[in-house]
Amino acid sequence: MDQTASLVQIKGIRDGLLATFADAAWEDQCVALLAQIDERPAFFQGARLAIDVGAQILKVNDLVDFRDGLSERNVSLWAIISESPTTEQTAQLLGLATRISKPRPEEQKHADATSEDMALFVSKTLRSGQRVEYAGHIVIMGDVNAGAEIVAGGSVIVWGRVRGMIHAGAGGDRSANICALDLSATQLRIADEVSALLKPQKNPQPEIASINSQGKLQSELWHTG
């Protein structure tokens, strides 16, 4: 373990795992990394792995064998970071990314909100599998389709239909609320209260959900004036 750890460093990044290779022989490092995966198969199961290979020059054959080794262990290789243009070219040839700075468009996290009073404005429909997370409030101009997830530290306002999951006050703020033009969500959460409303409406009306004086999550129609 000591020897393998010194060869390959693994850490978690936003897009999965990043393995940084030392300046040793490529084959030895591959063996070391695969051994590390075999030691903790549960941890690596289904992981997306990016590899920083430094200045090593790699050919297609090297990468293909290694990628097959990883996929046998149910780990998918998606990026190769390299200082060598040849290696970058090889990676691109295999359809692998060569940069990891680009945020994954499906998952927008904005953890750098300085204040709870800040709001994130999203002007598109969120589809199944997409997730928006923000420490402040979230305003969505569009629908939240079934299978999409919104997690906000503050309140959530949706100018559209909600059919997915919304969690407001995710940091424990029980005064947060959720408003939408049509609130037929799969599930609503405010702080640690969970409510499965699921009531598709014939004539949807704007609603607001909050935690009432009895401490229950409840939604009511929005009345103007």
Add this chain to the structure above:
Amino acid sequence: MTAQVITITSGKGGVGKTTAVANLANALAIDGKKVVCIDGDIGLRNLDVVMGLENRIVYDIVDVIEGRCKLKQAMIRDKHYPNMHLIPAAQTRDKNAVSPSDMVRICKELRGDSDFIIIDSPAGIERGFRNAIAPADRVLVVTNPEVSAVRDADRVVGILEAEEKENTALILNRLNPTLVKNNDMLSAEDVLDLLGIQLIGVVPEDESVLIGSNRGAPVVTDAKSRAGQAFRNIAKRIQGQDIPFMDLDQQNGLWGAIQRLTGRK
């Protein structure tokens, strides 16, 4: 000539991707276009069966990628239309045998010599799906009027948007107008309302589709079938023609007469 690459995908399995590929390819071939179909479902190949070409496979796409044969050798000419070819999937391998760049390379090689390249994507959103959409100029998402299928289509459309595949359209397959009328099935409007993408065709539920698939003779060649007509219309729209949508409510023949008599229309 430079071919348009069209990938047919869905997310959920069993909604009719392979059937759509076989029918659209046949319809385009009938219109005199040079068509190449690629089966992207490595390990679970079906397109060859639906097209009735199963017994002619010698080489497959993985043989091409791994250099055991030339691309031309893996192209199987159709029985009826010499301007249509199939590149079959390998049955004994898995999705990892192909990479997105392999697909781009193969399509690039085919582009100069055909009008349309139609790729049959496997179900799911993993490697096989990524391979299938990589070279696509246009993606057709197939769904059924079922909540689960629409949910998966929504996921796929989200991924396509993230991949910046702009040219995406929807095929709504197996719609049953009678069920829709009785409010027992999602209507085309419901599905479009949810997915918010362009519709390129609605294919009514039709037994002859299944019969055609089992016989290896796609329904599009059956002039009487309404599903066949729907696929022919989609093929025309793919070629840029402005074809009005079929009126699916209009029931002909005995069943329509019974419905009219019993006042269900």
